[in-house]
Amino acid sequence: MGDQVQATTTMEKIVSLAKRRGFIFQSSEIYGGLNSCWDYGPLGVELKNNVKRAWWKAVVQMRDDMVGLDSSILMHPRVWEASGHVAGFSDPLVDCKQCRQRFRADHLEGDRCPECGGELTEARQFNLMFKTFMGPVEESAAVVYLRPETAQGIFVNFQNVLTSTRMKIPFGIAQIGKSFRNEITPGNFTFRTREFEQMEIEYFVRPGTDEAVHEQWIKDRFQWYLDYGITPERLRLRPHDQDELAHYARACSDIEYYFPMGWSELEGIANRTDFDLKQHEKYSGCRMDYFDPATNEHYVPYVIEPSAGADRATLAFLLDAYHEEEVNGETRVVLKLHYALAPYKVAVLPLSRKEPLVNLANELWRSLRKNWMVDYDDSKAIGRRYRRQDEIGTPFCVTVDFQSLEDNMVTVRDRDTMNQDRVPIAELEQYLKEKLGF
Numbered sequence: 001m002g003d004q005v006q007a008t009t010t011m012e013k014i015v016s017l018a019k020r021r022g023f024i025f026q027s028s029e030i031y032g033g034l035n036s037c038w039d040y041g042p043l044g045v046e047l048k049n050n051v052k053r054a055w056w057k058a059v060v061q062m063r064d065d066m067v068g069l070d071s072s073i074l075m076h077p078r079v080w081e082a083s084g085h086v087a088g089f090s091d092p093l094v095d096c097k098q099c100r101q102r103f104r105a106d107h108l109e110g111d112r113c114p115e116c117g118g119e120l121t122e123a124r125q126f127n128l129m130f131k132t133f134m135g136p137v138e139e140s141a142a143v144v145y146l147r148p149e150t151a152q153g154i155f156v157n158f159q160n161v162l163t164s165t166r167m168k169i170p171f172g173i174a175q176i177g178k179s180f181r182n183e184i185t186p187g188n189f190t191f192r193t194r195e196f197e198q199m200e201i202e203y204f205v206r207p208g209t210d211e212a213v214h215e216q217w218i219k220d221r222f223q224w225y226l227d228y229g230i231t232p233e234r235l236r237l238r239p240h241d242q243d244e245l246a247h248y249a250r251a252c253s254d255i256e257y258y259f260p261m262g263w264s265e266l267e268g269i270a271n272r273t274d275f276d277l278k279q280h281e282k283y284s285g286c287r288m289d290y291f292d293p294a295t296n297e298h299y300v301p302y303v304i305e306p307s308a309g310a311d312r313a314t315l316a317f318l319l320d321a322y323h324e325e326e327v328n329g330e331t332r333v334v335l336k337l338h339y340a341l342a343p344y345k346v347a348v349l350p351l352s353r354k355e356p357l358v359n360l361a362n363e364l365w366r367s368l369r370k371n372w373m374v375d376y377d378d379s380k381a382i383g384r385r386y387r388r389q390d391e392i393g394t395p396f397c398v399t400v401d402f403q404s405l406e407d408n409m410v411t412v413r414d415r416d417t418m419n420q421d422r423v424p425i426a427e428l429e430q431y432l433k434e435k436l437g438f
């Protein structure tokens with residue numbers, strides 16, 4: 001079934017465009033780079049921020065049963081004992097005795113090194129948490145971890161949020177933040193990295209209602225990707241088999257996107273039951289139960305967890321937006337990003353660098369950017385400037401020409417249709433607001 005689906009482009013093309021236009025750079029590039037670490041450039045940070053804003057809008061701003069949180073990356077080491085990460089968050093690792101490369105034993109076929117054919121060591125468990133030291137003395141008592149997931153920051157604040165807000169079950173807490181996993185084999189550009197940003201929700205429900213709420217979250221989260229422009233054919237839902245469920249999960253479904261390397265996970269939506277809250281109750285000695293005024297009962301809530309990757313979502317939106325079109329015998333590369341995700345919404349392009357024209361263009365630029373991120377470009381031929389704006393996904397280009405000085409009108413070009421409208425300057429802001437929808 002998946003074989004009929006086509007990826008929009010190759011990863012190589014996206015990596016190249018990302019670097020050329022300033023979306024994503026290799027980290028520490030001048031020192032030869034650091035494996036699997038990436039930096040978001042001027043356009044990348046806009047795109048990723050817009051992805052995060054779109055997520056926050058859908059799961060916090062537009063809902064009456066959700067609140068936000070921003071917990072710290074470093075947490076008490078006992079948190080990770082309670083969560084099971086100290087004992088169990090590991091992958092089986094093998095080393096090649098010849099070329100010294102490391103592999104995940106469960107990803108290998110056969111018992112020889114896939115790179116050089118050399119002999120492999122016995123598999124040993126390799127904990128994926130990054131360890132560091134807190135305080136000035138490097139002693140074992142001060143060992144802390146970089147969090148491997150943002151979820152635990154939410155669980156340990158469950159009672160704080162309950163007592164400081166008027167939230168009643170069912171309700172949820174959303175958080176966006178960095179997490180760290182010392183993956184043995186990262187790769188595929190920003191898809192699997194050791195430092196990554198999560199967008200996680202823990203949604204607390206009365207036991208017994210968990211299955212229905214789980215189904216609803218799966219629907220809502222799937223729809224979100226479609227709402228922001230992902231092609232339906234490249235999105236699918238994959239329920240986990242019983243034997244691939246995490247130890248804490250009762251059920252889990254992945255939302256997968258058809259990346260150039262094939263179907264891969266964008267987001268997992270798990271039913272974590274009461275596992276985490278009960279573990280924290282046990283390890284901290286603090287009560288984690290909830291008194292339900294509606295039913296007069298005490299219980300430890302079940303938790304539904306939609307857990308998405310901000311970097312993966314950003315990459316998927318970037319890939320899916322990529323189009324190559326034939327225009328007048330030339331190839332036009334255009335990023336058809338959803339308007340809300342596009343780094344710049346508008347670009348102001350004066351046709352010449354001559355004084356009265358530039359003054360007018362500058363004035364427009366300053367005025368429009370009160371509403372949106374607006375680019376300004378007065379270099380080279382107008383055709384090349386359109387190409388550049390197409391390639392970075394700018395929905396509208398406003399061209400200021402000599403006629404504008406006479407008739408107080410500008411030309412607005414639409415990214416997707418390439419249609420051009422002549423618009424009075426006095427109505428420009430309203431025109432763009434209507435077109436953009438915000």
Ligand SMILES: [Zn+2]
Binds near residue numbers: 097100115116
């Ligand atoms: Zn080898």
